[in-house]
Amino acid sequence: MRRSAAPSQLQGNPFKKLKFIPPGRSNPSPNEENTKMSPDVKLFEVVASKNTFLQLQNNPRICSSNLPTEGSAREINHGHNYSGKHCSEASVMATLDPPHTVHSAPKEITVPKGQEEEEPDSQVKYFSVVWCKASKKKHKKWEGDAVLIVKGKSLILKDLEGKDIGRGIAYKFKELEKLEEGHRVMIGGKEVEVMGIISPDDFNSGRCFQLGGGSPAISSSSEAAKKCFFNPFKSVCKPSSKENRPNGFQDCKPRHDPHVPNSLVMSRPDSNQQWMFSKNRFPVVDVVIDPHLVYHLRPHQKEGIVFLYECVMGMRVNGRCGAILADEMGLGKTLQCISLIWTLQCQGPYGGKPVIKKTLIVTPGSLVNNWKKEFQKWLGSERIKIFPVDQDHKVEEFTKSPFYSVLIISYEMLLRSLDQIKNVKFDLLICDEGHRLKNSAIKTTTALISLSCEKRVILTGTPVQNDLQEFFALIDFVNPGILGSLSSYRKIYEEPIIISRQPSASEEEKELGEKRAAELTCLTGLFILRRTQEVINKYLPPKIENVVFCRPGPLQVELYRKLLNSQAVRFCLQGLLGSSPHLICIGALKKLCNHPCLLFNSIKEKEYSSTWDGNEERSLYEGLVDVFPADYNPLMFTEEESGKLQVLLKLLAVIHELRPTEKVVLVSNYTQTLNILQEVCKRHGYTYTRLDGQTPISQRQQIVDCFNSKYSSDFIFLLSSKAGGVGLNLIGGSHLILYDIDWNPATDIQAMSRVWRDGQKHPVHIYRLLTTGTIEEKIYQRQISKQDLSEAVVDLTKTSEHIQFSVEELKNLFTLHESSHCVTHDLLDCECTRDKDGTGGSLEKFPNSRNCQLGPHHQKSNSLKPLSMSQLKQWKHFSGDHLNLTDPFLERIRENVSFFFQNITNQSTAI
Ligand SMILES: Nc1ncnc2c1ncn2[C@@H]1O[C@H](COP(=O)(O)OP(=O)(O)OP(=O)(O)O)[C@@H](O)[C@H]1O
Ligand SMILES: [Mg+2]
Incomplete structure (x- = not known):
């Protein structure tokens, strides 16, 4: 036998083949009659081997958890036994009996999907094999390694990318039962020789597929x-x-x-x-x-x-030099990287020689200057020479000067200056907010890959494991090829994992999916690190989080009813309209919740616009103008027209009065809403500053620094969460008000994390304003009830267009609950609703935590994970007409509020 292309054969085949057994015929199985048979009589050959002790894999690998803990990094020897806290049980290698000779004559067949499940004998065995095209040649040239699955009387042959490359049924069960190392079998026109046994565990985890080309080069x-x-x-x-x-x-x-x-x-x-x-x-x-x-x-x-x-x-x-640091927001990923750069630039383990000369940091535009500031904060301006690219400082200057060692550039500018950047040899590449590289086809990713820098670090505060394809892209970016090709990754990991999560998955599929997921975590956990907010809680002041349910104003209620009765909404519920009419309806309702004048503007815009696009919008707005006063002027909007705006104003007034030196970050997802909020600031004489998508990148850090400065006179920071939320430090503010809600909890969490972070001196108050009984409550419920599901939207780039709604869900979305204090609380089925007075207990009765709860008291998580329904139940909650509000801020806004939820983290000197 010659050595061949099969990777296992490159080492030489240790098994000596004794004899070649001619084929015999088997009795057709009942299945055979229902299945198309190849006319050829197929061979089932067995070659016995003297070697009876098998070793499946020689590559011991290291396993660690995703979030390493002491001692979690272990060595695994797949050949014999291994241990690993987060890996499945060790495979126990079999010592086999002396070889048997087996005769059989199965047929080559096309097996209908799921056929193998019908086999009576359910015990499944797995073998590592080599294969080649069937021939009578004495000296085989094995073409590849593969995995052979034996189940009852059927066989499946998979290549190391997980693809089926042969199937066969109607073998003799007894013969298959005796199959062992050195035996040969024909399947689908291929001749296969058994090299070893694969333990169910190695198959289920997918490790057996990593024998060949896609093998992760984990250090032994x-x-x-x-x-x-x-x-x-x-x-x-x-x-x-x-x-x-x-x-x-x-x-x-x-x-x-x-x-x-x-x-x-x-x-x-x-x-x-x-x-x-x-x-x-x-x-x-x-x-x-x-x-x-x-x-x-x-x-x-x-x-x-x-x-x-x-x-x-x-x-x-x-041989791999990539890492993903996925710590939650505010944990100081920047400082960790600065320490790494400074260290590698001056030192190295080999003769003390510095490991790197030049570093490239790519970051969102609004954070270029933040990086500069952080370098100066931790290292001063003398130790290390950094070069942030902006309008006045072009890449060219960096490339011409040996003076600078760190180039900081935005993703956009990187694309524009790629040719110049390629001329520089960078030794370390850091991609801040790097989850944007989750798509390997986008220009930014291909541009960065083309830089051929080996040491790559992705920084992200967003969980990276929610979408398996995006996960692959991130992994493959930092450590190219470590999970094999995309197609093998799909077969070996993605498909079984996705199948296992479907409600229809069988127990077997579930188990396989779980094992594969565990293995994937195990493989990638070596170079992904994620810590949660808890690790810095003790350095932070208390955080008082409030969800405030604001009663809608009378004009809002009337318009809301009218919108829900519109033809557009009715058609939408009957699924009668094309494209995405529900998005238009949802958009109108959300605007109305923020302020009726926003809806008025939209109606007028459509009226005057020559591109009156589509019947849906026309029918949605029909008759709405009549609900507004005849002389309605959106520029002269009043605060009473919006329940949330009324609450906001009272809140600003009380903060200003009780905490005159403290500042407020006021967040909205919409520029038009920010315009209204800005107008309100002007009317009431509140000083403000503003950062939204229109703010030039070069000015952003200056605006942030100015607000954070203790000398700043700005009381309010108006922030567009989508435009500027990511990565900013707004510790100058200690009150944060989320004026509207996004479908994606990540957007809100990002915004909330801007103030409660290292350096914050005051207790932080967070207010999330929701309009009672409206779509805003529904969005909130969706945020908190979907968290456990894998499809939960936790990625900032995902918007409502990515969300699928069933008709039932749409019906729920398009319902106004006028009589409820808080639909979200109603859904919790809380004990307090069964009180006689129905108003809930008092805060004083449960000073430490909550005034009512169902179920066991779970350990509260302070991490930045989106809140879940069961966690919300643990929060204090009380209706607006509750008599004894100890929180002076809530006390002042109660008049317009129907319900509150409150949670205090790091309680001590809170409020
Ligand atoms: N050890 C420390 N001591 C004091 N302040 C620190 C420390 N580490 C970080 N900080 C400060 O904490 C703030 C948050 O740090 P940084 O911006 O690096 O967070 P991050 O992990 O990048 O968060 P995000 O995901 O939001 O970008 C910064 O102002 C930083 O200077
Ligand atoms: Mg950051």
Whole structure:
């Protein structure tokens, strides 16, 4: 037998084939009669082997959880046994009996899908095999590795990309039962030789498919991964032993003393890594984080730096230098990266030589200057020379000067300056808010891939694992090829995982999907790190979160009813209209909730516009103008016309009065609504500043800095959440009001995270305003009830157009609940609604947490995960006419409020 293209054969086949058994005929199975048969008589050959001890895979790999904890990084040996907290059980390799000779004559067939499920004998076995086209040649040239699945009397052959490449039924059950290493079998015109047994666990996890080309190159001996990752201080090492150092390197010393208390010392490369990365055999020198930085670092940031260092140095995954730091918002991803850059730029483990010279940071436009500021904040302006690209500072200047080592550029500018950037050799690439690279086809991703920089880091506060294809794109960006090709990834991971989550999934499919998901997490967990908000809670002041249900004004109610009775809404509910008419109806209702004058403007715009597009909108607005007063002037809108606006004004007044030195961030998703809010500020003499999509990028940081400054006289920061929410620090404000709600909880969470973050000095008050009984409540309910589902929208780029509504859901959306204090509370089926007076208990009765609840008291999570229905039940809640409101802010707005939910995090000196 010759060595062949089959990867397993490149090492030489250890199995000696003894004999070639001629085919025999089998009795046709009942299934056979119903299935189209190939006229050929197929062979089932068995070649016995003397070798009876099988080893499935020689690649031991490392497994860690997605969020590593002490000791979670373990070594796995797939060949024998392995342990891993987050991986499934070890496969136990079988010691096989001496070989049997088996005769059979199955037919080549086309098996209808699901056929194998009908086999009477359900025990499934898996084998690693090599295959080639059937021939009588004595010396086979094996064409590839594959996985053979034996179930009852049927066989399925899958290539290492997970694709079916052969199927057959009606083999002799007894013969298949005895199938073992060295045996040969014909299937679908292919000759297959069994190389070894695959444990169900290895099949279910998908590990068996990684034998060949798509094999993740996980380090087999990574000391870094074996180490207790979460105690960086344990890794303090003595300088290299003398024998390790060639002459001339005796004086290589760490830049900072690794032995002083609290020094943060990076992991040392093991001998494999030294061999791989230090061809000149430089002595190993400790890499020690600058004590100036260490002094400021939070514990989770120290861990994050060790993680990033190990990733980009190829210590966690052999030969791969990518990482995803997916810490929740506000955890200081910027500082962790700055520490990494500063360290690698001055130090290195091999003879102390710096690892990198030039770094490229790509970030959303509004954060370019934030990066500059953070560099200055932590390193001053002398240590490191950074070059933020803006209108006055072009990339060309950077490329011509050896002076600068860090280029900070927006994604948009990167595309425009790609040719110049390609001329520079960057050693480290950092992509801030990098979830935008989730699509490998978009220009930004292809541009960045073309830079051929090996050490790649994605920063994102958004969970990355919600969409499996997007997940692949991010993984493949930082560590190209690690999950194999996209097609194999789909077959091996995506398809089984998606199938397992469908309600119709069988137990078997569920189990397979879960195992594959676990394996995927295990593989990628080595270079993805996500910590939640909890890790910094203790450094933050209290946060008082309120959901405020505002009664709609009479004009709003009348218009709302009229809209719901419109022909457009009725047709919509009958599914009679084309395209997306419900989006137009939803848009009109949302505008009305913000202020009726917005709806008035839309009606007028459509009236005067020559492009009166479509019947739907016309029928939606029909007769609405008549509801407005005859002389209605939208520019002269009144505050009473909108329930939320009334509440907002009272809230601003009470904050101004009770906390004159504190400031407010006022957020809306709509520019038109921001215009109204701005007008209200003017009318009431509140000083304000504003940041929305129109604000030039070059001015954004200045506006933010100015607001955050204690000398600023601005009382209000008007913020368009979609345009400017991501990544901004608005710690100058300690009250944040969300004036409207988005379908996507991530948008709201992003906005809320702007003020409750490191550096905030005051207790933070968050108010989410919702109009009682309207679509806003429904959107809120959808946000909190869909969180457990995989389709939950948690990605900022997803909008309502991505949401599918059933007719039932639309009916619910298009209902106005006029008599309820709070439909959301009604849905909770809370005990307090069964009180005699129906108003709920008093806050005083339950001073620590809530005044009513159902079910067990779950541990509250303070993380930035979207709130769930059951968590909301744990919040304090009370109706607006409740007599004893201890919160002075709520007390002042109660008149227009029908219901409150309140939750306090880090309660101590709150309110
Ligand atoms: N160790 C620290 N001590 C004090 N302040 C810190 C520390 N680390 C970070 N900060 C500050 O916390 C704020 C948030 O940090 P940063 O902007 O890096 O968060 P992030 O993780 O990037 O969040 P987002 O996902 O919202 O962009 C910044 O003002 C930063 O200077
Ligand atoms: Mg950030």
